[in-house]
Amino acid sequence: MLKIVLSLLGLLTLYFAVVFIKDYIEASKKGKLENGNFAALGAVGFLTNFFDTLGIGSFAPTTALFKLFKLTSDRTIPGTLNVSMTIPVVAEAFIFITVIQVEPITLLTMLAAATIGAVFGAGIVSKLDEKKVQVGMGIALAVVALVMLASQLKLFPAGGDAIGLTGAKLIIAIVANFILGALMTLGIGLYAPCMALVFALGMSPKVAFPIMMGSCAFLMPAASVKFVKEGAYDRKASLAITIFGTIGVFIAAYIVKSLPLNTLKWLVIIVILYTSVTMFRSAMKKAQGKDNANVA
Template identity: 65%
Template sequence: MLNIIRIVWAGLMAFYYYVFIKDYKKVKAAGQLDEISVAKVGTVGFITNFFDTLGIGSFAPTVAFNKFMKLGVRDKELPGFLNVGDTLPVMCEAVIFTTVIAVEPVTLITMLAAAAIGSYLGAGIISKLDELKIQKIMGFALLVTGVLMTLSALNLMPGGGTAIGLTGGKLVIGIVGNFILGALMTAGIGLYAPCMALVYFLGLSPQVAFPIMMGSCATLMPVCSVKFIKEGAYPRKAVLVLSLFGAIGVFIAAYIVKSLPLIMLRWLVIVVVFYTSGSMLLSANKASNKESAGNTEGAGNSDSEDK
């Protein structure tokens, strides 16, 4: 059964890279590739995916690094940057963790499929939104992520059980829950923390969270990434650099480092997540006020002209 899943992943990645390379070449030929610092983006890709492999998550830190290191990725393109750019590293993680941790096949397959379907529907909506809406959605998404990470760090989330699979009503809850998480991931809400909470709540072993959450991302990200690519809602060069250096970070974390004392780092990430969330929401609020003032002024001028 695991081999079937990997065949599906191989097919998804082949299609993903076919679409990506075709789009990349077209944009490069037109001289419209994004201008970025390869060193900066590569460093961010390596660091965020290194710690992603250890369970920290990569979306929120990447958004924060984009602000702090001035990577040059526009807020409107962030969902595409995150999903398209982290597809390869997450696929590497999924292959590694489904090899070393056992999960009941029906549970794994159904939850992975649900996440992929949710992401496909979500990406079609998110990729068409303007920058102001993206700022609001991602600001709120980071706030939710920060709360979940805080609860996890304080051991206030359900502690899980010993099961490696779900049946009956719990399986239905798991499928529906992962469908929703897959859709939300396209808006920049990292799937790891909420999926881990879902797995714990349903009584699965905490270890089982790793192949489920990483396998879910590996299944959904090529799917939703194709939508972002076709809509042109992502920075091509930045994505390429992020993905290549991110994959290197994954392999070093998985096979060389394996584990680290991550308590202080986790709290640092939480602080950064809340800061970035507040910054995005503040920017969105200022833009909204400016837009409202412009509309009011325009209406006033129109009234004056009528008089």
């Protein structure tokens, strides 16, 4: 069963890679690549995926760095996050699915639910205008920060020792992961809420890693293909983060393995809340600009 899951993931990722590389090459030939700094984008990818492998999550910190250093437009952030993180997250999934045991039915159904949710969500998010993306991401980032804060304050259950679910708990997990998969296409990372879900359902904390990373690994190629075909992403940023982010994953998984992350998590919460506020402010400025233009 595990070999089948990993084989499907490999094929899905290969399909995404072909679509992404083909689009990048065509854009390069037509001179349509973005003007972002490849080295700076690569550094962001390395840093955020390094800590992503250790369980911090990469979407919210990457969004914060995008906004802080103005590395890409707000309009393309959701698509760029999904496309750029796909291969690094697939690498994480291969690592953790093979070393941590999860009951197959629980793993497969939660992965499938997240993937279907993402395909549904990407079809909507890729067509949104910049103001709606800013408002949506402002809300999403605030939710992530609150979930992380609740986790830091130990307001969530500590989890149990189960490696699988049955009955009503399994249904709750499937429905919740479908929703998380859909929300991920807007830029709300799946790691923090999925980890909270796993703990609340009484599963082992270790099981959270293959479930959340596997969920992302399956949903991201499917969702990212939609973003690529719609052109709703930053190509240069995506390539830089893919390359250096994958390097960060392997260094974190095989060399560093663990770090005292408590202080860093508090810093990430502060940065995410700040970025959420800036997203709302950007959306308000855009709305005021349109109102002034209409008055004029």
